[in-house]
Amino acid sequence: MRLPRVTPLSLLLLPLLATAATPALALAQEGGEAARVNLLSPNVGLMFWTLIIFVLLLFVLARFAFPPMLAAVEAREQALLDAIEGAKADRAEAAELLAKHRAEMDNARVEAQRLIADGRAAGDRLRAEMLEQTRVQQQELLDRARRDIEAERDRAIAELRREAVELAIAGASKVMDHNMDDATNRKLIDRFLSSLPTTATPAL
Template sequence: MDLVTPGLGLVVWTGITFIILLIILRKFAWKPILGAVGEREDSIKNALLEADKARQEMENLKSDNEKILKEARAERDAMLKEAREMKNNVISEAKDEAKAQANKIIEQAKTSIQNEKLAAITDLKNQVADLSIGIAEKVLKEQLSNKDKQEKLVESMLNDVKLN
């Protein structure tokens, strides 16, 4: 027998053994292996789907965070604007009140000055009147001390009265 060329019996028995081995492998090994491969494929698909869901949720959270940040910035800007307006209003009101107080003080000062001016004028008039009366008394005493001068004075007054 030649060792390099197989005999017909050997080929037949090898074929039958191979077929029996295929049937046994198909029944006991291929189904569990294919089942395990299918389960593995399903778990990979599920993992990919879960990863997609997680990525989508992360994108949603990111967009929500950006939206919240925009709203917070807008609210901050609105609050700053309102604070600026309030500051300007307070400053404006303070200026207006200060102007009103200043005008009031100026008016009071003007009134006080006017009153003191009138009092000074009245006092000056009284002093001038007193001085005039004093001078007139002295002049009249001097003129009335002499009888001739008295008569002349009376005549000139009568002439003045008649003329008017």
């Protein structure tokens, strides 16, 4: 803030104006103490002092009153502007962070869903595998049991047949009541047995 610089032209103007005003004043002072009062008659002395006082006051105020006050106000305005700018920057930064966090959360959610889906698929696969395995094992057990049963049956048939031979021999020897040599008997029985159907029948 600066005062208007005094230009040479203005220095020229000042005495011009002063002299222009003076005749009127001299006229006014002649009538000085007369009864008629002219409110419009200027007084050069008063004008001179007014000018001096005004200019001095202007210099004092322009140096000691307005600059410190306006500087303080401008500093405050600047501080406010800075605060506003800072707040704007903070807000932008926060928005950026929020967007980043949101993106991260979305990623995490997708990831979690993928993991869940994967887990579910793995579980399904595992269950299917285990079911399959169980069924195979069961089949194996069943097969083995069936084979065991068949073997047992065959053995039981053979056993039964031998038992029948024994019984037949014993029965025949008792019925015939005479002692034949063992070899002849056995031959006889074998002939009889071979006349029987060879395969085991369910009727047996």
